[in-house]
Every structure is written in structure tokens, then in C-alpha cells.
Amino acid sequence: MKGILLILLTSASLAANAQNVLVPNTHKTVVMKFTADWCSPxxxxxxxxxxxxxxxxxxxxxxxxxxAVHNENSDFDAVKLDPSYTAYRPNLVNDQSGIPYFAVSNTIIDPSDVSKIEAxxxxxxxxPADVNTGFLATWNSAGDEVTVNTKTTFFNTASGTYAVGVYMYEDNVFSPQQSRGTGIYPSESVYHHNVLRSPVSGSSVFGTPLTxxxxxxxxxxxxxxIIPKPVTSNQANITLYTITWKDNNGKWxxxxxxxxxxFPAGINNAVGTDVVSGIYPNPATDKLVVALGQSIDRCTINLVDAMGKNVAELYNGQVNKHAIALQLQRPAGIPNGVYFMTINSNKGTQVMKVELR
Structure with a gap:
């Protein structure tokens, strides 16, 4: 499944704020659903x-x-993948020509039972992971291009050929889907989740090799x-991610x-002791509960977008010393998307990620 991640890696220049990139010592893989909007199953x-x-x-x-990876023959541009749907297929351990099918990493998994995919x-x-790639993304003022600073860190001694790719997917893409909804295709649209975006044709599927x-x-x-935003996409619904690939006998x-x-440029995480123990629910719609891990005298809570711009002040005032949580209201006019919540209190500064839907 790995092969179909088709986003670009362009410049190899080092960014001045690369030192701000945090590399989580976690281990994740990638699940891909290969699909098309005209496909009934x-x-x-x-x-x-x-x-x-x-x-x-x-x-x-x-x-x-x-x-969700839609092939280039999908009927609607909102979900269509470009470049070619077949570009990734030589990387699959067991090739598959029909759709739909699922893959974990580059191995096709029997889709008849979702528990097999989870297993x-x-x-x-x-x-434990040997390596991971963290990133810091900064959109330009027009919102049509994002600069991504990456840092790849090895947690253990490792050998082999590695490459790093930066990709994006878009959530809540409103477009028709055969056999979905109550109407006859394509008269009714539905919300597609996590649609792979590939804004540059001809870029390497696997990104940039590590020296x-x-x-x-x-x-x-x-x-x-530097990645341009796909013309048909909504920036507020785009999520960036990295994949660190390793070559295994010619298969990535x-x-x-x-x-x-x-955290965006200009925001530093966890200065002082963590005051907030969690944000619930997350993702959220209209209300947010900020759980307090310790007592504080007062605080200000701001909502910051992916470009580091302060878009709303959610709270500014005293906090009862016995309070265990603060309930916040989503301000009117704030679009859906991924944000950062900065909490400044007498105990320090903390930044947490929150998704609004």
C-alpha cells in the first residue's frame, strides 16, 4: 500500500526553524483503502x-x-487521484488489480473481516520504532502552499536504505459515491474521509532518500x-503526515x-509543568472541556491555526482553585480543521492539538 502515497518532496534545503521540529518516539503504520467513486462495492x-x-x-x-486512495479514473475531481493509480502497484508484495482492497504497509489484507486489518x-x-520523522508545517498567507520542515531521528542503530515522504489527506470531501446515500449515483453526494491528495504529477511516491x-x-x-495545496481541496480539512520508508529487497x-x-513557528510547547491533562471531546463540535491536572490562579487560552495565527481567545480570567475543568464554547465563524490551543497560566505555557468538526 505504500506505493500509492504520491506526494512531492522538492527542495533539500535545511530550514532555519528545523530545531523546532519534534520527533515523537511512537510507532505507526499506514492503512490504505483503494477505491473509486463509481465502484459499487x-x-x-x-x-x-x-x-x-x-x-x-x-x-x-x-x-x-x-x-482512502481513489484512482485516476474516478468520475469526480473532488476525489480523483493524480498521478496514475498504477504508479504504486509494483511495490505491493501481492499485487491486486481489482477494487476495493485494503493494504497495511505494502501488504494486501483480506478485507472480508475488518478485524484482520486491525490485527x-x-x-x-x-x-518499538527504530526511526521516525517529525514535521512543522507553515502555510503561506494565501493558503495555497505549505512549507514543511522535517526531522528524521533514529532511536536505535539501523542500517539499510531509507527515504522520507511528506503527504496530505483531506477529510470531509463532499462528492458522489456509488452505492452510498439514498439517491441514484451520481445525484447525491456524501462525505468521504481521509482522501489522499497528490498535488504534483510525476513526483516520487516514496519521497527523498536519506544519505x-x-x-x-x-x-x-x-x-x-514545499507542497502546493490541491486546487479542489479545502485547507481547513487537510492533514499532513510523514512516512519513513525502508527498502526491503526492492520493496518499500x-x-x-x-x-x-x-507546533507552528513562534509557539513553544510545555514551558513549565503541564497544567492541562486533556481536552474533551477531541475532535469537538461546539463545546470543549479542558481538564486541569493541577490548580492555577488564572489563565488565558487561545486558539491558533496551522500558520501560527491567533484566531480566537477562548478564555481569559481567574480560575477557581478547586476547579478541575474549564468548559469553553467554540466561537462563531471558526471553520472546521486542526488547531493548536495555547494555555498560558501562572504555572507556565502549554500547547495542545485540537480538531474542530
């Missing part, structure tokens, strides 16, 4: 299975990033890529995957 059991897997990923019951993810991520083949514990490699396998962005 893609809108029935395979659709339901993918919805289950996306939910599993969001509540962290599986350690995976779940991606394959558990097997892939059962051991060298022997890596010591603690080795870090910085890189910078997912060594690790990461969708936890570092």
Missing part, C-alpha cells in the same frame, strides 16, 4: 470497514494513519519541502508514519 462493506478503521485511528485503538496493524506496530546506509542512535537529518515498507505536527 466500494460504497458498501468496504466503506463501512474504512469508517471503522478511521474511528479506530482517531481514538487510538490502532496505531495507523488511514487513507495486521497491531503486528506491524508491536515493536547513507548506516545510522547511529540519535542521528537526525533535517529537510525542507513503512518503517514509521507520523501525523502529529510540531
Amino acid at each position: 466500494c460504497g458498501t462493506q468496504a466503506w463501512d470497514d474504512f469508517e471503522t478503521l478511521v474511528g479506530d485511528s482517531k481514538n487510538q485503538s490502532i496505531n495507523a494513519i488511514c487513507i 495486521a496493524v497491531a503486528t506491524e506496530t508491536a515493536t 547513507g546506509s548506516n545510522f547511529q542512535t540519535g542521528t537526525s537529518i533535517d529537510n525542507t519541502v 515498507e513503512v518503517a514509521n508514519a507520523n501525523d502529529a505536527a510540531s
Whole structure:
């Protein structure tokens, strides 16, 4: 499944703020559903299975990033993948020509039982990771291009050929799907989740190779890529992620995957003791509960977008010393998307990621 991640890696220049990139010592893989909007079985059991897997990923019951890969023959540009749908197929351990089908890393898994896919993810991520790639993304003022600073860090001594790719998917893409909804295709649209985006035709599926083949514990490699936003996409619904690939006898396998962005430029995480123990629900719609891990005198809570812009002040005032949580209201006019919540209190500064839907 790995092969179909078709996003670009462009410049190899190092970014000035690469030191701000955090590399999580976690282990994730990638689940891909290969599909098309005109495909009838893609809108029935395979659709339901993918919805289950996306939910599993969001509540962290599986350690995976779940991606829907629509082929280039899909009827509608909103979901269509470009470049060619077949570009990734030589990388699959067991090739498959028909759709729908699922793959974990680069191995096709029997889609008849979603528990088999969940079990394959558990097997892939059962051991500690040797390497991961963190990233910090900054959109330009027009919102049509994102600069991504990456840092690849080896947690253990490793050898072999590695490459790093930066990709994006879009959630809540409103477009028709055969066998979905109550209407006759294509008269009715539905929301597609986690649709793979590939804004540049002809770019490498696997990103940029890392220089060298022997890596010591603690080795870090910085890189910078610039990715244009696909014309048909909504920036607020785009999530960036990285995949660190490892070559295994000519087949690229997912060594690790990461969708936890570092904090935007100008924001530093966890200065002082963590005051907030959690944000619930997350994703959220209209209300947010900020759980307090310790007592504070007062605080300000701001909502910051992916470009580091402060979009709303959620709270500014005293806090009862016996309070265990603060309930916040989503301000009117704030679009759906992924944000950062900055909590400034007398105990320090903390930043947490929150998704609004």
C-alpha cells in the first residue's frame, strides 16, 4: 500500500526553524483503502470497514494513519487521484488489480473481516520504532502552499536504505459515491474521509532518500519541502503526515508514519509543568472541556491555526482553585480543521492539538 502515497518532496534545503521540529518516539503504520467513486462495492462493506478503521485511528485503538486512495479514473475531481493509480502497484508484495482492497504497509489484507486489518496493524506496530520523522508545517498567507520542515531521528542503530515522504489527506470531501446515500449515483453526494491528495504529477511516491546506509542512535537529518495545496481541496480539512520508508529487497515498507505536527513557528510547547491533562471531546463540535491536572490562579487560552495565527481567545480570567475543568464554547465563524490551543497560566505555557468538526 505504500506505493500509492504520491506526494512531492522538492527542495533539500535545511530550514532555519528545523530545531523546532519534534520527533515523537511512537510507532505507526499506514492503512490504505483503494477505491473509486463509481465502484459499487466500494460504497458498501468496504466503506463501512474504512469508517471503522478511521474511528479506530482517531481514538487510538490502532496505531495507523488511514487513507482512502481513489484512482485516476474516478468520475469526480473532488476525489480523483493524480498521478496514475498504477504508479504504486509494483511495490505491493501481492499485487491486486481489482477494487476495493485494503493494504497495511505494502501488504494486501483480506478485507472480508475488518478485524484482520486491525490485527495486521497491531503486528506491524508491536515493536518499538527504530526511526521516525517529525514535521512543522507553515502555510503561506494565501493558503495555497505549505512549507514543511522535517526531522528524521533514529532511536536505535539501523542500517539499510531509507527515504522520507511528506503527504496530505483531506477529510470531509463532499462528492458522489456509488452505492452510498439514498439517491441514484451520481445525484447525491456524501462525505468521504481521509482522501489522499497528490498535488504534483510525476513526483516520487516514496519521497527523498536519506544519505547513507548506516545510522547511529540519535542521528537526525533535517529537510525542507514545499507542497502546493490541491486546487479542489479545502485547507481547513487537510492533514499532513510523514512516512519513513525502508527498502526491503526492492520493496518499500513503512518503517514509521507520523501525523502529529510540531507546533507552528513562534509557539513553544510545555514551558513549565503541564497544567492541562486533556481536552474533551477531541475532535469537538461546539463545546470543549479542558481538564486541569493541577490548580492555577488564572489563565488565558487561545486558539491558533496551522500558520501560527491567533484566531480566537477562548478564555481569559481567574480560575477557581478547586476547579478541575474549564468548559469553553467554540466561537462563531471558526471553520472546521486542526488547531493548536495555547494555555498560558501562572504555572507556565502549554500547547495542545485540537480538531474542530
